[in-house]
Amino acid sequence: MTDPEELPGTADAPVARILGNAGSLAATDPASTGALWRLAEPGRQLDANLIRIPPQGSIDAHAEPDLDVLLLVVAGDGTLGSADGPHPVESGSLVWLPHGSVRSVTAGENGLSYVTVHRRRPGMQIKGRPGV
Numbered sequence: 001m002t003d004p005e006e007l008p009g010t011a012d013a014p015v016a017r018i019l020g021n022a023g024s025l026a027a028t029d030p031a032s033t034g035a036l037w038r039l040a041e042p043g044r045q046l047d048a049n050l051i052r053i054p055p056q057g058s059i060d061a062h063a064e065p066d067l068d069v070l071l072l073v074v075a076g077d078g079t080l081g082s083a084d085g086p087h088p089v090e091s092g093s094l095v096w097l098p099h100g101s102v103r104s105v106t107a108g109e110n111g112l113s114y115v116t117v118h119r120r121r122p123g124m125q126i127k128g129r130p131g132v
Helices: 022-026
Strands: 035-036 047-052 056-065 069-082 085-090 092-095 102-120
Touching: 022 047, 022 056, 022 102, 047 056
Parallel strands: none
Antiparallel strands: 035 047, 047 102, 056 102, 069 085, 069 092, 069 102
16 A cells, blocks of 8 residues: 555645544434435535435436436335336346436435435525626
């Protein structure tokens, strides 16, 4: 293993960090639903969330027009609805959701927890009206 101080260009480079354990976060409180965790580190280029859907709960069909999304199931099981039909998902399922694809998610009997990762959206900006 190389000492990081010996690597070229690492003096001012950001440092990799372990942020937690998705399985442990998903197991914290079975009654919790929605976003249990969000990536919030400054200067990041990605957004990530840990989402829990309660047993038999669902997220209605929707599309993300601008961003591809990677979804990793970390606990439970359920069904991913898509234009080509329903697809069962379970812990360990890794799903690519291309931008523009319509999808829904329905949790099974034990609920469903998953991590989503996508390129970070730029912050909203307030702009003046043209010609003002």
